[in-house]
Amino acid sequence: MPVNPPDTIDCARRFSFYLDRLLTARPALAKQLAAELDQPLRRAQMERFADWAKADSPDALIPLLRQLRQAVMARLISRDLGGLADLDEVVGTISELADFAIEQALRVGRSHLAHYGEPIGDESGEVQELIVIAMGKLGGFELNVSSDIDLIFIYPESGETNGSRKLSNHEFFNKLGKEIIRIISEPTGDGLVFRVDMRLRPYGDSGPLVMGFAALENYLITQGREWERYAWIKARAVTGDADGLAQLARPFVYRKYLDYGAYGAMRELHSQIRREVARRDMADNIKLGPGGIREVEFIAQVFQLIRGGREKRLQLKSTRETLALIAELRLLEPEAVQELTEAYAFLRNLEHRLQYLDDQQTQTLPGDSASQAKIAESMGFADWAAFLDGLNRHRRHVTRHFEQVFLLPTEGAADHPLTPLWRDILDVEPTEALAELGFSDPQGVVRQLRGLAKGSRYQQLPVGNRKKFDTLIGPLIEVAANTPNPDATLSRILSLLEAISRRSAYLALLSEYPQTLHRLASIYSASSWVSGYLTHHPILLDELLDARVLYATPDWPQLTAELEQQLANCDRDIEAKMDVLRHFQHAQTFRLVSQDLAGMWTVEALSDELSQLADIVLDAALRHAWLDVPGRHRDVPKFAIAGYGRLGGKELGYASDLDIIFLYDDDHPDAPELYARLARRLSTWLTSATAAGGLYEIDLRLRPNGSSGLLVSTVAAFENYQRKEAWIWEHQALTRARFVAGDATIGEAFERIRHEVLTQQRDQALLRDEVTGMREKMFETHPPLDEDVKYARGGVVDVEFIVQYLILEHSHRLPELTANSGNIALLAVAAEAGLIDPKLADGAREAYRHYRRLQHMVRLRDAPLTEPSDGLIAHYELVRTLWQQVFGQEVRYA
Structure with missing residues (x-):
């Protein structure tokens, strides 16, 4: 839409007494405004506004900064009221002005104190810089146009200056802080730049104007109050050591755990504000009154205080960015967040129009009819009554959501x-x-x-x-x-x-x-x-808070992306990454068990979900453990994990161990040592108990040569071992194995080797003797008792041995048997091929399902099976009959 500067400026002057007075007094500014109205006045133009280097004294800088503010305000008011600027431009521009003014005041103030020399730190021996911390809306880069700016002054180390007139660092920075405040806030004929409020500093008005890092840290640890945690959410270093400040303040603001105690503290702070509003009859205050700006900010910030330590993405400064993330994380319904966001934008735009009237720091609706008419029209309403209807609708939305969150x-x-x-x-x-x-x-x-x-x-x-x-x-x-x-x-x-x-x-x-x-x-x-x-x-x-999340079917791609984001947020903090993996695995396990108790899963489907969860955790742990390996020679390791047993067969239970082996395919000379180091680190990542608990127990004994073998094997060595050295029982184990995580090319090689090994033709009699002999060896450690559904004759292990034998004996002519589709499906394949009696196969499949359900129930009850039922005994008998048919011998007992 074409810009007509005279009309736009005239319109803005109608709604702003301040702008009208300013342009009347400064015709040159009016002319410049008309010429540049189509563009925002942002940081680059501020830097070109004057030759700042020549303004090297407070007397030279003070008028220039005030003239700059006038130019910024004239452009902002005209663009905003003319529909050319959105809320982001308004709050962003005025925040940039504040940052720029602080930087210039610091530069000139430092120059003004040059005769004291440079402040030198006792510990580092280096020159110290003042850290000017922006709090409140400036910290969030969402300042309003006539706002105070809340600042705190911090310096890193104690010491003294190195000039001819020495001062302690504290005295030096105290003088510098006072000079910055004077340059920015002292009224002159051109007004001021910003009023400066220092009351958020430690100890408030009674505290020192400046404070060292050590003193600040001690204050936050020993005396920091809950409302200060809320205030420090938005703390932002405009100058100086931003990283050092963040590391110091973050543990004070954000707890490692989910901090629901923040509700009470925020509720009490809000109650104090409400009492003050009532006492001072401030119901028309759109910031502090019911349904006002502060309540929207409280909603956003309570979620930050509660969850920001765990969900680092919530450690934001901006209210609207935080609300958007709250919607993304489903902490509030998206519809609720949309209403809050719309209300916040309406209230902030209204706040600016109230302040445009006379450049006053006010959030109170006007009482005179002339100003009311101007406000209503500038907000796009026909009259004051229509405006109040729109305002009250937004305030009702805010109040409703606030009470739902805090009530x-x-x-x-x-x-x-x-x-x-x-x-x-x-x-x-x-x-x-x-x-x-x-x-x-x-x-x-x-x-x-x-x-x-x-x-x-x-x-x-x-x-x-x-x-x-x-x-x-x-x-x-x-x-x-x-x-x-x-x-x-x-x-x-x-x-x-x-x-x-x-x-x-x-x-x-x-x-x-x-x-x-x-x-x-x-x-x-x-x-x-x-x-x-x-x-x-x-x-x-x-997890109990939201039934929608607790009982939602897992969206594994989305959950995987969220896990990766959380791990990335940990940077190189290994312990934090290990905790993230544990929190993720525990949360998903708890959701699955809650859904299981609600009857949402069959045992087979639940095992698939638990196996998928393990796959995701193993893949993430592998990739991030590699980043912790010193001397690694590539960004992505040529390394893979293969799963055996319950993990390989996708039959995991809630507390199953993971049977895994590690493979690599990399000809780099350091590869053996690097991947052995990765395997050790990965084992530590998976099995160590941290503050967040445990993750998985793992069993590595199925690797080539078992416990005496290398922790990791090359693909070639694994293939050679399987073809030439592996025992029959190791090929039995290979029937329930699959590629789980890591390099896909290695995964394809593993699946190829598995298929080729399993389809080898074998001596039937020798195979039968090996398999039955292996089963009998188990009697020494696991006697076949009827109350032990896993090891009883005719129980779980017997079904698994029958299937494994059929695979090893017949897959050379029936390769479908090598599919990793589970024992129930493979029994059906064998029956269809005529290898076993179909009725016995159906009975064995039903028996295996029953065993799995029974094992699952025993796990949930956390109590052993005391006495087998008649139905269980019947299942045992049927499986024993199938055993006799397959192996041509009576079932032997210990």
Whole structure:
């Protein structure tokens, strides 16, 4: 759309008394504005605005900076009100002006103090630079047009200057800080550049104007308050050591765990603001009033405080960028984020129009009708009433979402009806009440509750933790009572509560989200194994918050991309990467087990998902462990992982070990040592227990020559071994093997070798004797007991041996048997080919399914099978019959 500068400027002057006065007083500025209105006034033009190098004294710089601000404001007001600039341009330009002014003031202020020399650090012996930290909206690069700028001054090291008139570094930087403030904020005939607010510095107005790194770090660790964590989210170094500042401040702002305690702190801060708004009758304040700018910022920042330590992408400065990422991560519904984003843009545009009127730092709606008419028209409304309707619609959206995120009936809420039961547990024996609730052993429940109340862990809890703990007991007794096994469920939940009692963030999560208690009770009731898993990894409580995520079918490509992003965010922090892998694996396992308990998966399908998860983790661990290998000669290793056993057959359970081998194909002279080093590192990555727990146990004994063999093998050596040296039992193992992760070319070679080895023609009698002999050797370590569904005669291992024998005996003329499609499918292939009786094959397939389901149930109950059912015995008998047909001999027992 063509720009008509005179019309655009005249329009802007109608809506801005400040612009009208400015252009009337400075006709040359009006002429320049008309000539350049079609382009934003950004950093490059600011640098060309004057010969800044010649402005080498405060007296020379002060008027130039104020004239620059006038030019920036004239361009911004005209472009914004004329529809030529969007919100990004407005806040970006004014933020660039503030950064530029700070840099120029620092340059001239430093020159003004040159007679003191340079400040030298005691530790490094190097010249020290002042770090000017932008807080608030300037820190987020989203300053408003008439804003104060919130600054903090920091310097790295103590020491003294090296000039003829020596000062301590603290004194020097204190003088420099005062000079910067004066240059920017001192009023002159041209006004000022920005008002400077230093109240966010440590100790506020009573604290020193400048502070060293060590003092700042000590303050944040020992005295930093929750509201300061909120403020420091946006901290940005405009000058000086930005990396050093980030490393110092990040641990204060962002916790390594999910910090749900941030809700309470943010809620209290908001309550203070609301009380102040009410006291000062500020309901018309679009920043601090209900549904205002501050509430949108609080919504964005509470998610940053809670999750920013784990999800580093949330460590952003900009409110709108943070909201967009919140939508991407599905922390809020995209529709909610869209409403918040639209409201934020509306409110920020309105804020600017209020400030354009008279260049005043205000966010309050005008009371006079003339100004109201100007504001309504400048916002695109026909009149004030229509404008108020639009404004109130956005404010209602903000208020609704704010209350959904923050609302919790805490201080004023009535106690839960069962709270007195816990409060009086040491004085009263509430067995009758517990029996009425459905507990079968109320005296046992009372003993556990009393043991908990008398225990040193509970007695030594901080007051805040104990208060949260006490409020949770009543609701937890209630939800446990509504499960099929209330006694066991409550016992398991109390174990969890005791385990997390010193972690206020987890207690806060359960308090902030009462709906999680029902899901928690359901899961703890259904499976002792899952309850133990969650108690051991309480960080997974976060997974209970959103049923949509918890019960969503895994989107493995998307999850893989998210995992890679999280690993990339760790840079070269190995421990952080290992924790990311563990958090990812634990979270996906917990989602799968929750879906399993809800009946969403068959055992076979669940095993496929768990195997896919292992594949993803192994691939990621391999690639990132390689980056930790010193002296590596290529970016991508020519290295692969092959899976055997349950991993190879895609039959993983929740706690299965991973049988794997490592292969490489690289003729570089250092390859053997480098890949051996990679294998050792990879093993460490997979098996080490970190603060985030364990990942997988691995078994490497299926590699060539077993435990005595090399940790890694070349593809050629592996092929030679399989063809010339491998035992029959090793070829049996190869029937359930597949390429899992790493170099695809090596994976193709592995699959080729596997196929060629399995399709070799063998001596039938020798093969039969080897396989049956191997089965009998197992009796020494695993007696074939009927209550052991895996090793019983006719059980899991017998089905697997039958299939393995059929593959090794017949795949030279029936290569379909080499497909890695699982025992159930391969039994059908063998039956269709006439190798085994179809009825026996169908029975064995059903028996194997039954065994898998039974093993799965035993794992979830975390209790062994005590007495086999008649149906299980019948399955054993059928498989034994098939064994006799295949091997031509009676089933032998230990």
